[in-house]
Every structure is written in C-alpha cells, then in structure tokens.
Amino acid sequence: MTDKKEFRNPDAILDIKDRPKLLPWIGLSLQHLFTMFGATVLVPILVGLDPSIALFSSGVGTLLYILITKGTVPAYLGSSFAFITAIQSLMGTSGYPAVAQGIIYSGIVYIIVALIIARSGSDWIDEVLPPIVVGPVIMVIGLGLAQNAAENAMFNEGNYDATFFLVALVTLGITIFFNMYLKGFLSLIPILLGIVGGYLFALAVGIVDLEPVREAAWLQLPDFQVMFVDYDVQFSLAALISMAPIAFVTMTEHMGHLMVLSKITKRDFFKAPGLKKTLLADGLSTIIGGLVGGPPTTSYGENIGVLAITKVHSVFVLGGAATFAILFSFIGKISSLIYSIPTPVIGGISFLLFGVIASSGLRILIDNKIDFDKKRNLVITAAILVIGIGGAYLKIGTFELTSMALATVVGIILNLILPVKARSEE
Template structure:
C-alpha cells in the first residue's frame, strides 16, 4: 500500500479526513485553547503584543501546512527557547533586533533543509534508533511536568488549596469525558475539560474578570512590519545570539516528528521528508518575524491532543490556525482565553504531557528493547535524568535546553558505546 492511499485505522479522523462542519469548530477550538496559554505567555514575558503572537502562530501554522503539502498535523506556537535572548535584545535594541533574529533563525532552518535535501536523511536511522527515540519522547512529555505541578499548587509563590482543587477537578472531569463520552463529545474531552475547569475556577473565585470587562471587542494588534513601522538595519548581536539557538529547536522539531510518526503510523522523515518539515518550520519563523511575532515551533501540547482524541486531521489544525489569526483581532475573546487560570491548564497538562511520555514508553515496548544490555540501560538512564531533571548547558548567550541536551547526549552515547560491555562478554 502506498503512502497516498494509506489510512491509519486506529485514528478517528486520519490526516486527510475532513470533519463534519458541525464538528470542525469544536475540534479546532480544542487545539486553539490548548496552545493559547503558552503562545501568549512568550510575548508577555518579552514585552511583545500577545495579539501579534496569535496572528503569527496562525499564519506560521498555515505556512507550515502549505510547505509540507498538508501531510503533517502539527500546530506551531511561540517558542520558549528564545525567551532569554529576546528579553536581552528587547532591552538593548528593541523589537527590530528580535525580528531580525527571528528571520535569521528561519534562514538557518532553510539552509539546513537544503543541505538535507542534497544528502538525504538516512543517517537519522543510525543516530536515532528506538533506544534513543523512546526516552527522548518520554522527556518531551515529562520535561514540563514540574511546571504543570507548580502552576497547580502555587498562587504567587504561596501554596493554595483552591488552586490544587481546581487542577484536580479539571483533571478528573477530563478523564471522565475521555472515558465515558462518545460521539462528537468523545472527540473533544480536552475542550470540555478546559470549559468545565474554567467554570469551576469561577466558582472558586480565582478568575480575574476585570480584563474581560475592560477589553474592546475589536483590537488591532500592534504589528511590527519592516519598512512600515520601522526601518530595518543590521543587528549583528541579534544574529549571533539567536541563530545558534535554531540548532537547539531543531532537536525539538525532530523529537516532535518522532512522536507524530508513532501516533499516525507514518514516517515523516521520508514523506514529506525532513528537508520539507524544516523548510516549513523555517518559513513559518520568517513570516512570524515579518509581522512582529516571536519565532514559532511545533507544540507538544497539541500533539497530546492528537494522541488523546485520535483526531489527526490537518483540516482541524488549519481551522485552529484560522481561528488564531481571527482571535488576534478580537480583544474580548482574547481576554477570556487569557483569563484561564494556571490550575485549569495544569489539570489538562497532566493528561497531555503524560500521554506523550507514555508514547515514548510504547516505542521501547514495541521494539522490545532489552534493558539487560548495559548500553541500552545507560543511554535511557542518561536521557531521562538529564531531560526530566532540567540540566541546562550555557555558554555566554548560547543555551542548550534540557530536552536538547538529553537528545544530544543520547545520540553521542549511542554512537560511541560498544554494543556489548566487557563485563557482558562471554569468556571461554
């Protein structure tokens, strides 16, 4: 069976299945709500208009889907990897420097994609076997577990029983919806969990409704477009600061593709090819930089939604992207979603991140990885502890995140360690 007519029978909606119009809105809103908190948090921390980040994430996702010819159900949102660099550039040179850095990172992706298109990606199978892929996928899921737990417990640094109660109720309701609802309601347990959690949070009095009352219905984002809002000039420090980080986010990009491969029963490294996926990501980052948004990257949270719902349709992802662009101009609705408290998002995240981690475990089980072999045991151990423990490698402005560092160490150990330890060799 060719890739063209292959269908994953385990999926409720496979990649090219179009949902009913009546279902489409709910399924897309589910993805929108899932990515919203993280996508707007990045610009808030940097000092960029959150409305621009919504528009740039939607446009970036549409560009990504176009470049990959609608073959990969991935949503792109604001990247956390560049926060420190963007904060520094905002203080020293203002937004134009950030824009130049974002465009530069996109160009780095494009250059790497061209190189890979020439030499191929067969080398990936050698450096990323199941013993590396499985633990890396687990790290993707569990790496932010502590953040989710902290957001569920602490209110401005103080332990808050209301917070953890809302998080656990949201978690419980989401699990209930996922297990006992069927039909269309069974496809949107995350959306139902968020809405239910929000209502519970209102009852507990932890939702700030004042920004909603004060928000305008229509609000034009403060776009930062070159030659319109500002005259671009060379910011060498922006290039040297942000370009190296592109190689860090590429490891995250590859990690997310590994998870998507497993969920959709496809090999996106072959079709449409890693060169196309990197090209799509790079083009999306350039578009984000041109409209004034931060660099974008694929989101693990949305991959979690794909895993739970088994709705893998790119039409649903595209719908979420269109909603994100429109939402960037609706101040009142943006304020409502922005008001969703941390405990509600945490309650959902316990499920989303856990499902991704379980997918990594399934990779190890399906490939019957033998942990009696010391090489396998050591590779998995290092990846898990470094990635989940939050070990970060810093050198001046260059920073290798814990997930990226865990991936790099796993690849190195797999390449340099012998298949059999001397203590495992049989003696005559």
C-alpha cells in the first residue's frame, strides 16, 4: 500500500479520484443507493423514527465524510444497527428528545477519540491490528452478516416462505450472470441490474406491494425533529449512560470497514487521511442525525461489497449516491418505490456482497503468507471466527459489545499476549 498522490490502483476500473461520465455516474450512484436503502430505512422503522429523515441524514453525513476526508475514502454512511436496543429503550421511557441527546453524545465520543488520536498519533494500529487479526476480522464482518442475508431471503414476517427464497435465488443468479457475462458499462452495475431483475421477478410472483407508492405524494417534506426548534432540551443522564458507550463498539466496526476498504483500494486509510479524520467525519455525521431527527450513522458493509465486486472506487459515485438520497427523501413516490423492494431481493444481493467482503479477509491471510502450522496463528484466527460468526456478545446493562466488536477485542488481546511460539514448537 502507498499513500503517494500519484498512486493509482491498477486493478480499479475507476479509482478513487476518477470522475465518471454523466450517464454512467447516475447508474453507478443509483446502484449504491439501492444497495444501502433497505438497511438505512429499516433502523428508523424499528425504533419509531421517520425513514425519510434517515435517508436525508445519511446523504448529508456521507457528503460531509467525503468533504472532511478530502475525497480520499470511498465510503457510504447509513443508519447504525448497534444503537437499536438503546434507542428503543429510551424512546419508551424518555421520548425522542432523550434519544436525540444520546445520538449526539455518541458523536461527541467519536470527536473526542479523534482529537486524542490527532495528538498521540496512530502508529499503534500496526501493532494491535496485524494481518493475523485483520484478516479474520474482515472475514467476520462479511460472514457475521450472513445470517441477516439468509433471513431476508427466506422469511416472510418470521415464517419460512419458499416464494421468498425463490426470489432471492433468482436475484442472486441474475446478479452473478450480469457480473460474469456483461461487457462495457453494464458490467459495472451488476448489483443495480440484479436488484431491478429481482424486483421484476418479485412483481411477477406477487410479493410487491405497490399501494404505498400510489398513495405517496410526489413532494413530501420529511418530519424533521430539529433540536432547539421543535422541542425543548433537558439534560438526560440515561441518554448519556446508555448510548455514549456504544460509540466505542461502532468505532471498532468503523476500523474494521477501513481495513476492508484499504485492502480493496490498495491504500492505507489509517495513515492517510488517518483515523483522526475518518472518526471526526463519522462523529459529525452522527451528530447531524441527532440534530434533525435521524438515527446515528456508520459506514456500510453492503456498499463496500459493491466496491469490491465492480472495482469502481470513485468517491464521485458515492457522493452521487448521497445526493440522490437527499433528493429522494423529499420525493415521496420515489422513496416509496425503493422502499417497496422486497427483502428477498436484498437478501439475494447480500449473499454475494457479504461473501465478497469475507473473501477479502481470506485474501489478506493468503497475501501475507500466514502460517497456520503455528499454533499462535491458529488460535487467534479460530477465536475471532467462532466468536464473531457465532454471534457471541457481551452485555452489561444497556451496553452491548456486539459479536464483531467482541471478536476484534479478543483477537487484539490474544495477539498482544500470546508468545510467538508455543512451548511445544520451541
């Protein structure tokens, strides 16, 4: 990896600073928008917020992220799932004003950590996150989401549905076909074409509900909840205690996604632009969500999967997706149409996207020639994979260390304390 300005990734069809022509730009950006849409609007639905605001704040947050990192990191920020339980609890006991405070407190934690890193440096990252930890953690990021993909593909309101699964498999097959056999521009948008093809098949088998699209208005203002304007603010200790610590969990996910992006783009984003800027941008994006009535944000594995499959890494494409997200949050019929995409279509796409992320982690182990005849390497990898994929988590009160975060912490600790050789190998 290198951070030289003149460096261009030879494997990329469009590298980070490459700007596509207008029509391909639109298609590539819509591909990212459709990929993240389902998850981004699902979070506000689960916690009782307005999905349109989540779409708006994700777009604004992503543009801010691109601006702060000076267009060097191709990432999309969508709604974070890590805060769902805490938000639901606060919403039931203290109402949205407390939730908004909690979201802002989480963003402030990001900013504080970013300032600490700016002062102390980030050279420690290479010590705590060597390839033997990074590779398995990236595999966990992909494989840990596999269950979500399978549930989206198979279940209709909690019950197994063969039609749903058929739609998912058809969507997967269409996407693979487009990815393998198309040429030119169409070969760059297999995910978008797969979603469209899967949607049409879902429409044909009768699992698409178009009634909300017909009822939606063309122009529709999101139900913004602006702090200091729409409600009074009173300090909530519960919000601080229950939500601020979760920021450390999502920071771990943030670093995991940076590892994947660094590998895909052949850069080292921990050095340039550096964690101080990426964490600052993520924190400010989360604060924006809290200020206008949206959920906290985080980088999305689904969009990273799109980057890996298409080899289109342009920040202009991600910026375009963010712009469309903002525009569509005000166009009721379009946002409703996108929201009508059935979960098995997203599940079928996810089979491929999450698998590609996991494969990136495996490639790190191969490229760095990790020797699994050494017990140390075997133990670290085994612990990370089983904890992360198995869904183990640590919960203390309302604070929860997710399986991915817990696997990362365990991997870091094992890497730091285990000897280079076991006694039996000496």
